[in-house]
Structure formats: structure tokens, C-alpha cells
Amino acid sequence: MIRAAILGASGYVGGELMRLIAGHPAIKVGVAFGASSAGQPVSSVHPHLALAYASEHFARWDPKKLRGCDLILAALPHGETQRLADQLVAADLPIVDLGADFRLDSAEQFERWYGEPHARPDLLSTFVYGLPEFHREEIRGAARVAAPGCYPTAASLALRPLIEAGLVEPTGIIVDAASGVSGAGRGAGAGTHFCAVDGNFRAYGLLGHRHTAEMEMMTGASILFTPHLASLSRGILATCYAQARQPGDPLQVLRDAYANERFVHVGEMPPETKWAAGSNAAFLTARYDERTNRIISLAAIDNLGKGAAGQMIQCANLMLNLDEAAGLSTMGIYP
Amino acid sequence: MIRAAILGASGYVGGELMRLIAGHPAIKVGVAFGASSAGQPVSSVHPHLALAYASEHFARWDPKKLRGCDLILAALPHGETQRLADQLVAADLPIVDLGADFRLDSAEQFERWYGEPHARPDLLSTFVYGLPEFHREEIRGAARVAAPGCYPTAASLALRPLIEAGLVEPTGIIVDAASGVSGAGRGAGAGTHFCAVDGNFRAYGLLGHRHTAEMEMMTGASILFTPHLASLSRGILATCYAQARQPGDPLQVLRDAYANERFVHVGEMPPETKWAAGSNAAFLTARYDERTNRIISLAAIDNLGKGAAGQMIQCANLMLNLDEAAGLSTMGIYP
Amino acid sequence: MIRAAILGASGYVGGELMRLIAGHPAIKVGVAFGASSAGQPVSSVHPHLALAYASEHFARWDPKKLRGCDLILAALPHGETQRLADQLVAADLPIVDLGADFRLDSAEQFERWYGEPHARPDLLSTFVYGLPEFHREEIRGAARVAAPGCYPTAASLALRPLIEAGLVEPTGIIVDAASGVSGAGRGAGAGTHFCAVDGNFRAYGLLGHRHTAEMEMMTGASILFTPHLASLSRGILATCYAQARQPGDPLQVLRDAYANERFVHVGEMPPETKWAAGSNAAFLTARYDERTNRIISLAAIDNLGKGAAGQMIQCANLMLNLDEAAGLSTMGIYP
Amino acid sequence: MIRAAILGASGYVGGELMRLIAGHPAIKVGVAFGASSAGQPVSSVHPHLALAYASEHFARWDPKKLRGCDLILAALPHGETQRLADQLVAADLPIVDLGADFRLDSAEQFERWYGEPHARPDLLSTFVYGLPEFHREEIRGAARVAAPGCYPTAASLALRPLIEAGLVEPTGIIVDAASGVSGAGRGAGAGTHFCAVDGNFRAYGLLGHRHTAEMEMMTGASILFTPHLASLSRGILATCYAQARQPGDPLQVLRDAYANERFVHVGEMPPETKWAAGSNAAFLTARYDERTNRIISLAAIDNLGKGAAGQMIQCANLMLNLDEAAGLSTMGIYP
Structure with a gap:
């Protein structure tokens, strides 16, 4: 068994990582770092895992505890991985990082959107962006992967094939998304x-949400992104609008693009966030509106699944030459 | 006291009308028509009104029962008011209709979006569109008012002043809205x-939702409208995107447009649906995004309040020369 | 107009008080004390009141600001009113206090359930317990009223008439209640x-919830009380179980007891919390189970309405010789 | 692989069975009977399973289709299994039935609580009651198992060890439970x-809920059961009250009773329904209240997991000599 060190194990993503790993055939938890909860039983913070982690x-945090581990899964608040970079690099282990720290490929972009200089620009190029549907081969050979967060994952899945196919104008794209509170x-x-x-339902982060940078990096388009907070614990729906550039059926383009993907479903029905709850699946559809010459493309994921912990495990599976789907489910918990 | 005949009194809008009228200083319920519930106590369908309507x-339905009434408030399923038109016209009473039947000003538009010919095109021009913030004077003198529904109300409040001010391009506007289930x-x-x-969270009615026609009529713009179903009972948030046409601050334009309106609040904070719950209020904000040259404008209302029953009462107040705000609240129930 | 000083105006109860007072025909807000939000606009904390309180x-806190006020409405955390007692007494104004400080009639009971000695036992007897359905006349003549909180109100309404009628054994009564998060x-x-x-749904405060003391004081019975947290913002349902003592129809006993009450509805249908949302109403039913010789009695209220702010206004109306129902609604917001 | 025939596959329990079986190492779906959806793709009714069941x-219904199957899992509305009994018996396959039809051990009890005579009293004794924690050995050798539903499972887990240990009086026990809508x-x-x-939150089925019979059969006690409908999709919490009969720590009794159970967790914290969501786990706690001499015992499960589909799979695993936990999770999806 591969022993994973989890950083940020007491957070929501950390808990989801532990849940997935408990059912993973080849990975187990080596050490669960949980700053604010250090010393406490896992079940005191994650009581839903009390039977699976009865005594852990x-x-x-102590980098010496990384010895004996084979993999680092970091689910830390933004900025933390930079701060720990020396210690993590010294451990010389494969790492999947969910923080924003090493996702952008330019220190300038980081500073622009995060409002502070990047502490380790020298390491930026050593991380591969971890969206397996677009970077499978790079991830497979990588030692360091920066897994994208929930909004960029949903928006990129919905938009990138349409942009690459030349179906939509890559400027002024609207990404209107709703997220669960987790x-x-x-x-x-x-x-x-x-x-x-x-x-309740409300928009937030008008004009300046930081995930815009990742979406633009992943699609090559200019994007106006508006996140909304919905009355749900889990789930993201991205509803994306772009001007059509040439004739073509966006639904067929998506079907073709994801025909061999095990975690992406393209269908006629507008996707619902709950279809993906608890899973690593993404559900997509798209339409062309002749009246306004606009294309609308939608993607639903679980922000803690394909948008966080699921994606991290999917990346780790690739890095470790395991079955890409090991420990992951394509089926949401419904209802 | 003015006696109101309510058509569709056993539905959600009907219940909200009865709730508002119970607190109205000048209107009372004359007769509550409730097709499927005829003969039953009001409290069996609307138990929340059991103390206010203990014995009603x-x-x-029987048009003879309209005698002795002074006002008709119709909250019927689409198509029903057309069917009853002869009887309603014969009663010769002021009427506020919430159905879609007499909202559009053209029989062609009706047939295009509703998929059937209009049964009474001759009556279309006898109805005034009942959005008081834009048609106050016409409503004041009108005998027949067709009150707009929830989505067009939210979208028109958010967009119309910006279009009239020439701030945004009137083509290809995106209205992305989320609604409660009621x-x-x-x-x-x-x-x-x-x-x-x-x-859960999902889009529905992709490309072809019928309310698009009203939004276009009210704004003079071409619009791609995508409604979403959110996990809430009440509330609508419309998030609208348009290309900027000339410099200007959309927030200031909205502030100026609604400076004297008693039910419209324009502020800095992105509005939340819950602020409006149970009330006739609308909450708005807007921003200009220099990066993408887009304007975003948002409006939150209660779909059963300003988006239905509240608006009907507001219209009736105007028609009957009562205080426009009689029986209406500007304050949502929060939390 | 009577000018009310609100203590704790920035909390949920404070916001509900301000909402009710904005629609009250005889009371207005004199000063709204909000410790942590002092100096901020009311609308920044209570955006749902932005139209009604545009500039307040x-x-x-400053007792000098009580000059010019005619009434004190205190909605402070437990213990605060004791601390301010000297200043409040010096102001010599009618006061309705929602804190637990002056609800119990014995300092011993207070210390037992709240784990600390009472700071002002001398004042305990100067407060009348403010449940109008049971203490209307005392409240009418009182200068100081301690309004009961949400759980004791619901449980007392459901149980007291049955106990007074001798229908149930006054020992070992079970009060199993669920509350919204507000x-x-x-x-x-x-x-x-x-x-x-x-x-989610869970019990909390097993065996030792402090409201037990009030319930026992109000009913004269010994009670095991278990509160639950339900997935709702507002509302309390108390489901109460007692051993039957003699034959009799508990539903009829409740009907008789509340026949003249304007805010209490007794009916056949099991009451729902949402019927009362946003109102001062209470909905009750009861049954006798022959099989187990148990009586079950249920009451639903809005914890912020009849369980807090509504009850305070009802008490204030009585103290000030206003219409008991002024500014209050009997109708919940539904759906 | 064992091929399962699912009856009622288009319902919620049917969907959960298909989800669990898709991850089961030794069982696969042989045929999915879905009366009202016959001929439709599984994904049209269960879109969350679209990737796992892409073409099914x-x-x-056609008993001939049972040929080639090795197991029957019936999740039909009450009464249906009786009606199909001849065909099911003829198939001569192991069967797990979730209906109420064969749960009670007496035709008289069935008629009393279900209001109609039992159609096949001759078969009653051929079914074993399928609560593995209490009947593991009988289930292991059984050909026919009637799996208990959600409420009786939760209440029996919470109460039976306390009654068997003589800790509580077996009369007049109160089971106050809240359930999700599924x-x-x-x-x-x-x-x-x-x-x-x-x-919203409300009680229903006052005094006469049919599950009372099963609870009494399982515990040997007389019980007053009150179910409530909570604002959640999944989950049941049973809060049970009984008079203490002799000194003893109910928490320790539960710990001892379930020490070797893989799906039952006994702990200090009051259990939450969400801990169990999507899993086959049960979470319990208990307390003795000296003041009122009452014992309170609580159990939380997922009504579709341990309360339905999970329990069916657990029974099937036992009947088929598979690992009892195959295909089942002990970990809820949280948050």
C-alpha cells in the first residue's frame, strides 16, 4: 500500500480525501496533519468516518513524519504550500497540491489576482496543472501536480473543447456559476x-474572483466570471455563454471530446449538481441558440469531488501508475 | 372596503393574495374561487391563514358571484383568462390578471412563444402591462392590467434603465436567473x-423559456434567458450581462432611475433573494467590468411578492387610487 | 408614537423587533443599541430592512440615550440584563426583557440551571413572566416583563391546559422539540x-438544557426536555408526551382553553412550523392514545415570532394599553 | 458474479440498490424491473447512474426473466410482493424483500395495522426478519428474508439491547423520530x-403509524411512535424514551452489545443523520436522566442505506456467504 501524508486533513477536502482513501485499493493514510486539531481523534472532527478511522x-505538522510516506496530498489554505515549499521539496515525494499556489504558470498573474508576490516563482514551472481530461500524459510523468479547484474545473470542462474546435469566440465569455457552501x-x-x-441565493466576488485567472489560462479566452452561493452543501453548476463563431453542434463537440473519459458524461438533459454529489463525475450539456447566435454550455460537478479531493486522487492514481479510477466513483448519491 | 374576487385562490399566488389582503386597510376578500378546492375551508388548503380566515x-366558479365585488384578481394557469374573457368582460370590473394571456402586445408573439393561437387578440390592447415602476400613469387610469411574472419583473428592473440610458448594447443580453420552486x-x-x-441546482427551459418574450418587449433588447431551479421556496435572482456601449456607472444610473421608488433598493452589496422574502421589495446592484467591457446588473425579488401577488396589489392600489403601498411590505422576513 | 429603545438590535431578535415595529401603528424605534455594530447603518446588518430604515x-450603549424613550425592549445574551440592571432600573421605563435573567422566580433555580449565582436576586420578583395567554392581567399592569423564550413558550402552550385540567400526570413528561437555527x-x-x-438532524443539550427549568415552572410538572436542531432557519415544533390521568379529550381541552385567543389555533391537523413563519401565531393539536394510555400534544411557533420578538411586542402592547395584536400578524409566510 | 433481479428498480430504493451493486465485488444487476419505466434507459430515471449504467x-415484469438470475431484491410498494408471491416462489431463488408484506410474524398483526387481510399467511413463517445485528445466524441460512424498513431499524437498534439487559421498562416507550423525504x-x-x-417540520401519522407493529415485535415492548417529516432528503433520527427499571449505564450497554458490529458506532456525541448519509452505518448514543428516571437512546441512519438498500445488500451478503460488508460503506458523505 502507498502511504499518503495528508496536509489539511481536518478540513472538508481533507475529510473527503480520507473517505476516498479508506475505500482505495492501493493507498492508505500514512499521516493526517491537521494543524488546529493536532492530537485529537479523527472522529472528533470527522464523525462520519468514526467506523473507518476508529483510532487515528x-x-x-512535522516534516520528519513524511519519512515513511510515499505521497503528499496537500489541501491547505491558499499561501500555505508556498510557505512549506522547502520542507516539501526536501521530502522528495510526489505531491498533489490543491492550493492556488502553483496553479498559475506566471508569477505576474499570481500577484495580479492574489494581491501579493509569489514566494517561490522558481518552483512554478515544476508543477503540472492537474486536470486529467486535458493533461493526462503530463500528469502521468509528473512529480508535482497542482490540481485545479472547483470553478475552473467546471468551466474548463464546459468551454475548452468548444474553444479548441473554433466554435465560439474566445473573448467576453460569461461564466455564471453557483456553488455549494463547502x-x-x-x-x-x-x-x-x-x-x-x-x-437564499446571491452572487459574490463580482468582477474580481481569483478563479478567473485559471479559467483564462485553461481556455485561452477572456472571461467574466460570476460565482453565486446556493443553498446546498456540495455541488457546482457552471452555466457558460459565448458568442458563436461558426456553425456546429456544441453538444456533439463535447460528446466527441469526452467519448473516452470515464468521469465525464455528456447528455441532452441539463445537468444537476446532485447527480454528482459524492462522486468524481462531471455532467455536461450544450446548445446553440440561433436567435442570439450564442452558445450555452453547462457542467455540474461536486466541488469536493471532481472539484477537489476526487480530482486529487485521480491525479495521484495517474502519477503512481494505478488505475486512474481507483477509489473513485462515477455515481452521485441521489436523492 | 373594496371587495376583491380572487380567481385561483387555492394556488400559491392565491394564498399570498389572501395573506396580503387580510392586512390591507381598504380591500377585503369578496369571494375566493378555487376550482379544485371549491366547498372546502380556506384553512384546509392554506393552514397558515387559519386564524385570519377562520370560516371562509x-x-x-360562477360569474354571478362577481356581483357585489369591486375588483377581480386573477391568478390562473396560462390560458384560463382567455377562456373566461367573455364572462370577465361582462362583469365590467377592474381586473388585474397575472396570467400570461394579456401581457404580450402582439398575438403573433403570443403564438410564437406559447405555441398556440391567441383566443382573444381583440382584447390584447385593452390591457396595460402592470410594472408600476415603468407604467405607473397608465396603470392608474386602467381598467385592465396584465401584471408581469417573476422573471420579467426582475430582469426588466435590472436592465431597462441601463438600456434607456444607452449604457449597454441592446443585443445578445444574457439573463441568467435562479428561482425558488413556488x-x-x-x-x-x-x-x-x-x-x-x-x-440541488439545475438549469431548465434552455433557449426557449416563454418569459423571454416579455423581457424583450419590456427592454427592446434581444435576450438569451436561462432560468435555474434553486433549492429554495421563494425568491428570484436575475444576473444580467450586457456589452457596454459607452462609459458610465451603471450603479448610478440605477440609483437615479429608482430614487423615488418605494419598493426598489439600489445598493453596493450584491442582493440576496432572502432580503425580499415575503415582501414587495426589489434589491438591485450593478457593475462595469473594464477588463471585458461588460456590464453586470442584478435584481433580487420574491417571486410570489414583487413577482406575483405583491405586484398585483400594487397595481390594484394604483387603479383604485389608494396609497400605492397599502397592504404591502418593503421588508423581507430574514433570516 | 411610543419610542422604543432596543437593546441587542443587531441580533436576529433585534432585527425582527425592528421589522415588527416598522409596521406598528403606535410604536417606533427611538434608539437601536447594537454593541458590535455601533455606528454602522442598520441596513449593513439587516439589509432586508434597508428600505424601511434607510438612514438609521x-x-x-449609553443609558443617557434612554431619555426620550418610552419603552425598553431588551434582546441581549443571557446575563447581560443583570449586568445592566442598575442603569435600566434608573431609567424607570417599562421594560420587556427576552433574556433568561429574570424569567425564573427563584435565584436557586437560576444558579442550578445556569451554573452561576444570580447577580440581582432582589429584582427577580419585580418581573412578570410574559406569556400573555397565561398571564395577561399581570402583564397589563406590569412595569417589567420577562418574556419566555421559544422552547418554553411552545411547550407551555401545548401542556399547561392539559395539566390544569388534570388530564395528564405531571411527572416524567417528555418534551421532544425541534428548532430552526436562528x-x-x-x-x-x-x-x-x-x-x-x-x-441534517440532531439532538443536543441532552438531559440538561436550561429551558427545562422554565417549562417546569410554567407547568408545575417534572419534564425531560430534548431539543433538536433541524435544517430550517425559523420555527419550533414541540412534541410532548404525558401519561393520561383520567378520561378526556385533550384536543377539546385545548380548544376550550384557547377559544378566545387571537394568536393560538387549535385544529385536527398536526401543526407545521412553516404555518407560523414570520408571525406571532401558535398552532396546536393533541391526541389520546388508548393503546399506551399516553397523551401527545404538539405546538408549532416561529421561534423569532411568538418565541421571541412577536411575544415581546404582544407584551408591550398589553403593558401600554394598546391593542394586543397591534403590529403583529397571525399569518405565516407560506410557502 | 451473482446476478440480481431488482423489482422496483426505478424507485429511490431501487436506484440505491443499483448504485451499491455497481460497486459490489460479487453481485451485478441481472435484470432491473421498473414497471412504470419499462423500456426506458436506466439513466433517464437515475441520471446519477448514467456513467455506470450507460446502456441498461x-x-x-416477466417472471421468465428471472431465469438466469441468482438473487431477487424486491423494493416494491406494500402489498405487491404478496401479489407476486406465486411467481416469486416458483422462481426458487433467494429473495430479500423490503416490503412490509412478510415482516410481521402474524397475519392478525398485519391485518390490524395494514387494514386488510394478508393474502399469503402461509408464507409468513418462511421469511426471516432481516436485521443482521439481531438475526445474523438465521439470515445466513435463509432463503427468504424480509428486511425491516427505516424506522423499525433505527428504533430497534436504539432500544433492543436496553430492553434485553432489563435496563428499561418495556411498556409505554416513546419513539419520536424524524425522517427525510425519500x-x-x-x-x-x-x-x-x-x-x-x-x-418545515411536522409530525404525521399520529398514534397509528404501521411501523409501530414492527418495533413492538422487535423489542417486545409497547410503543407510542411519532414520525416527523424533516427538511432533508435522506436520514432518520430516532429519539427514544423509556422509564428506567434498574441502575445501569445505557451507553455502556449499547457499547457492549455492538462491540463487534462493523456498521454500528456507539459514542458520546448525539448522533447526526448526515454522518450516515449514503452509507450503511448506524450511529448511537444513550443517557440516563436521574432527575426523571428516564433513559434516552438515539440512533441515526440513512433511511435509504441501513434503512433500506444497504440493509438488503447486507442480508444478501449473509445469505450468499459473501463478506457481510461487501459493497457497503461505513462512511457517510459529509458535509
């Missing part, structure tokens, strides 16, 4: 209070 | 089952 | 995070 | 409409 405890993490605040979200 | 029953009415079906909506 | 700001207040924490409540 | 279709099945009606459940 969270560890305090995307904001476990931290409690006014915006994640139950009463502030229950039965 | 739903009546079977907008689909009380009828039970696979799509309104709790488990199909709870914790 | 929260004030920092009952826990606006404070953000792990337990009120959206993801911890959404689609 | 629902079959019309327990009511996929059928659309007024009671399962999103708006009727969202943000």
Missing part, C-alpha cells in the same frame, strides 16, 4: 452561517 | 418533489 | 455552519 | 412537494 489521530471551507463566519444561506 | 370557504406552482410532479430540488 | 444607525443566534460557529445543519 | 434499460418514495404529491417540506 491528527498529527501536528467550497468556502469549514471556517465559520457570517457568510457561512446556516441562516445566511438557507433559502 | 372556496367557491366554485414559481412552478402548487402542482406536484417529478420536478417539484422535495428530493429533486433539495441540495 | 446602531448606537453604542434560535442559536447570529454568532457563527461550528454548530451553525451551513454545512453542519443543511440536510 | 428497465424491463417489464422515505416517502418517489411518488409526487402535496406532501412531498418541495415547498411543503423546505424549511
